Amino acid sequence: MYSYxxxxxxxxxxxxxxxxxxxxxxxxxxxxxxxFRPLRLMNGLYLQLHAYMLRVAIPYGSLSPRxxxxxxxxxxxxxxxxxxxxxxxxxxxxxPKLPDVPAILSALADVQMHAIQTSGNCVRNVTxxxxxxxxxxxxxxPRPYAELLRQWSTDHPEFQFLPRKFKIAITGSPNDRAVTKxxxxxxxxxxxxAGEPGFExxxxxxxxxxxxxxxxxxxxxPEADLLPYVEAILSVYNALGRRDNKYKARIKITVxxxxxxxxxxxxxARFAELRAQFGGxxxxxxxxxxxxxxxxxxxxxPTDAYDAFYKADPxxxxxxxxxxxxxxxxxxxxxxxxxxxxxxxxxxxxxxxxRLIADLAERYGHSDLRISxxxxxxxxxxxxxxxxxxxxxxVKAGLGTANVGLLSDIIACPGMxxxxxxxxxxxxxxxxxxxxxxALKLEHEIGPLKIKISGCINACGHHHVGHIGIxxxxxxxxxxxxxxxxxxxxxxxxxxxxxxxxxxxDEIVPAIERILRAYLDLRxxxxxxxxxxxxxxxxxxxxxxxYEAEGERNAA
Amino acid sequence: MSRRFTPKVVTANLLREGxxxxxxxxxxxxxxxxxxxxIEDEAHAQMRLxxxxxxxxxxxxxxxxxxxxxxxxxEPTHFREVFRTRGPSxxxxxxxxxxxx
Ligand code: HEM
Ligand code: SF4
Numbered sequence: 001m002y003s004y005x006x007x008x009x010x011x012x013x014x015x016x017x018x019x020x021x022x023x024x025x026x027x028x029x030x031x032x033x034x035x036f037r038p039l040r041l042m043n044g045l046y047l048q049l050h051a052y053m054l055r056v057a058i059p060y061g062s063l064s065p066r067x068x069x070x071x072x073x074x075x076x077x078x079x080x081x082x083x084x085x086x087x088x089x090x091x092x093x094x095x096p097k098l099p100d101v102p103a104i105l106s107a108l109a110d111v112q113m114h115a116i117q118t119s120g121n122c123v124r125n126v127t128x129x130x131x132x133x134x135x136x137x138x139x140x141x142p143r144p145y146a147e148l149l150r151q152w153s154t155d156h157p158e159f160q161f162l163p164r165k166f167k168i169a170i171t172g173s174p175n176d177r178a179v180t181k182x183x184x185x186x187x188x189x190x191x192x193x194a195g196e197p198g199f200e201x202x203x204x205x206x207x208x209x210x211x212x213x214x215x216x217x218x219x220x221x222p223e224a225d226l227l228p229y230v231e232a233i234l235s236v237y238n239a240l241g242r243r244d245n246k247y248k249a250r251i252k253i254t255v256x257x258x259x260x261x262x263x264x265x266x267x268x269a270r271f272a273e274l275r276a277q278f279g280g281x282x283x284x285x286x287x288x289x290x291x292x293x294x295x296x297x298x299x300x301x302p303t304d305a306y307d308a309f310y311k312a313d314p315x316x317x318x319x320x321x322x323x324x325x326x327x328x329x330x331x332x333x334x335x336x337x338x339x340x341x342x343x344x345x346x347x348x349x350x351x352x353x354x355r356l357i358a359d360l361a362e363r364y365g366h367s368d369l370r371i372s373x374x375x376x377x378x379x380x381x382x383x384x385x386x387x388x389x390x391x392x393x394x395v396k397a398g399l400g401t402a403n404v405g406l407l408s409d410i411i412a413c414p415g416m417x418x419x420x421x422x423x424x425x426x427x428x429x430x431x432x433x434x435x436x437x438x439a440l441k442l443e444h445e446i447g448p449l450k451i452k453i454s455g456c457i458n459a460c461g462h463h464h465v466g467h468i469g470i471x472x473x474x475x476x477x478x479x480x481x482x483x484x485x486x487x488x489x490x491x492x493x494x495x496x497x498x499x500x501x502x503x504x505x506d507e508i509v510p511a512i513e514r515i516l517r518a519y520l521d522l523r524x525x526x527x528x529x530x531x532x533x534x535x536x537x538x539x540x541x542x543x544x545x546x547y548e549a550e551g552e553r554n555a556a
Numbered sequence: 557m558s559r560r561f562t563p564k565v566v567t568a569n570l571l572r573e574g575x576x577x578x579x580x581x582x583x584x585x586x587x588x589x590x591x592x593x594x595i596e597d598e599a600h601a602q603m604r605l606x607x608x609x610x611x612x613x614x615x616x617x618x619x620x621x622x623x624x625x626x627x628x629x630x631e632p633t634h635f636r637e638v639f640r641t642r643g644p645s646x647x648x649x650x651x652x653x654x655x656x657x
Pocket of ligand 2: 413414415416419420421422423454455456457458459460461
């Protein structure tokens with residue numbers, strides 16, 4: 001795992017010292033709120049509905065056990081004993097008090113973490129495939145590139161005041177688990193005809209009020225050219241981006257208004273200038289960074305105990321079937337620890353759970369931890385012979401839920417339970433969907449399904465790319481939920497289609513049930529997933545199930 | 557005839573703790589919505605908001621929220637303001653726990 005250089009360390013400490021003084025000056029009145037707000041936002045501190053919220057970056061989703069324990073310590077010392085993992089591979093603390101924030105930032109710096117650039121119009125935390133370095137389908141580990149991008153973008157003088165926030169996602173696998181097409185820049189590793197690795201560069205994706213799938217500006221960028229190329233994109237955006245209108249300021253609008261060809265030409269022209277200037281310094285740095293991401297010393301041991309246990313224990317088998325992913329080493333598995341126990345808040349972990357996960361990572365997982373954009377925790381390297389013991393320990397802590405990739409593995413933003421921008425709640429909708437279908441014992445029969453919920457059009461819950469998306473709105477002072485179907489966040493990314501009029505808070509769970517019963521009726525065979533079925537039959541049967549049934553009921 | 561003014565309360569978050577508070581008629585900041593001053597007049601509402609905004613070391617983000625009279629004092633009308641009187645719905649945190657009884 002990457003360890004801070006002296007430069008990183010000094011920079012983060014200096015920022016903590018600066019912010020500590022800024023908080024002091026706010027508290028003694030020398031700074032007004034208008035002066036202080038941008039300063040606190042630069043350090044990840046928001047004011048929410050009921051309290052402040054501190055957003056801490058987990059660069060490319062990678063975390064050491066020591067860092068996880070420190071997050072638990074922060075949760076216990078200055079918050080309410082839990083943290084919320086988000087779709088941007090951050091953790092949010094929902095209850096810090098302003099005078100305590102400098103101490104929290106200092107505690108984060110002790111474990112090489114910070115909250116810098118988790119807000120504001122700068123390059124945000126770079127997100128990556130949470131299976132990086134472990135996935136069987138991977139061409140190369142994307143984390144060294146992500147770390148290179150982190151170092152380059154942190155405090156980059158030219159890119160601190162972009163027209164709007166800027167989000168980069170990277171995956172080292174052709175199968176996109178990082179939703180690269182919904183980011184300002186998406187980098188997807190591919191091979192060219194000669195078999196060399198490089199990146200497909202996707203620009204101008206984004207969700208929010210104007211959802212767009214990114215466009216490919218380069219089918220193949222040699223990996224050596226990554227940094228000058230990304231800088232060229234930022235540079236073109238910085239010059240062209242609409243600073244006059246917040247709603248048109250994201251690069252997706254710039255790409256849309258400029259046109260793919262014109263913007264590609266501008267990027268290439270700028271790239272030609274920059275490439276020469278970089279002069280190979282980035283290559284040297286990348287080589288150094290790469291050493292920090294060397295694979296762990298994989299154990300070579302028999303796995304028959306795992307096979308026997310898998311056959312014998314149905315509870316373990318159910319968990320293994322949903323929560324394990326193929327590792328590039330056949331003796332190993334990638335374990336997804338579900339933070340979606342039925343009825344719990346998606347993405348929340350208590351401090352006890354964090355400590356246990358840290359212990360388990362040390363005991364069984366080569367001390368490597370990941371946070372996924374789907375709000376779960378990953379142990380990327382677990383030897384199969386350790387899986388039964390690991391599973392037993394997880395179950396005891398309420399972390400053994402076997403639902404990864406199923407209906408109750410829902411992404412939900414904080415919504416109106418926390419967020420000051422929300423127009424409706426999202427967490428309780430997720431909780432009720434999970435418990436309702438658990439009671440019906442239907443989720444395994446329904447199979448792979450991604451439900452994603454946002455509490456306003458900002459789309460932090462990725463609802464546009466959910467197979468079923470739910471958007472909470474305020475319709476004349478009442479919570480109302482709009483449904484979209486057919487969204488997809490993979491390499492075949494699609495924005496979901498609206499079904500029609502929305503549903504009230506107490507109608508949304510029955511509405512989703514009607515959609516899913518229609519799916520069970522019309523699928524060709526159990527292996528046809530909801531998304532495949534939707535692509536085959538289109539919207540009509542689902543609309544009928546949603547609205548005709550409602551009409552009949554109203555008429556009755 | 558002028559349009560009827562929807563009654564308001566002044567609400568904000570405490571600068572240090574972030575807690576939701578309401579401005580009372582006797583110039584205190586109360587955690588209870590029902591203790592807020594119910595303002596029935598637009599000009600007076602603007603005066604009270606100015607008064608709130610001047611207290612830079614106590615509160616942040618003061619604004620006027622719709623309210624209506626109730627048996628125990630002003631009640632919120634919009635669901636967002638109802639949630640602000642209680643705290644989140646997924647945990648017994650915030651006012652619903654801190655101020656129980
Ligand atoms: C709670 C405080 C939050 C605030 C104030 C906030 C604010 C916003 C805003 C204003 C946008 C729209 C940006 C645009 O369209 O230009 C946005 C988008 C987004 N946010 Fe949040 N957000 C919050 C929490 C979260 C959380 C908890 C997550 C992760 C679960 C998250 C992840 C995202 C994502 C993925 C997007 C959409 C992608 C895009 O930028 O186009 N945000 N957020
Ligand atoms: S989608 Fe809206 S409600 Fe949800 S976290 Fe983002 S800004 Fe808040």
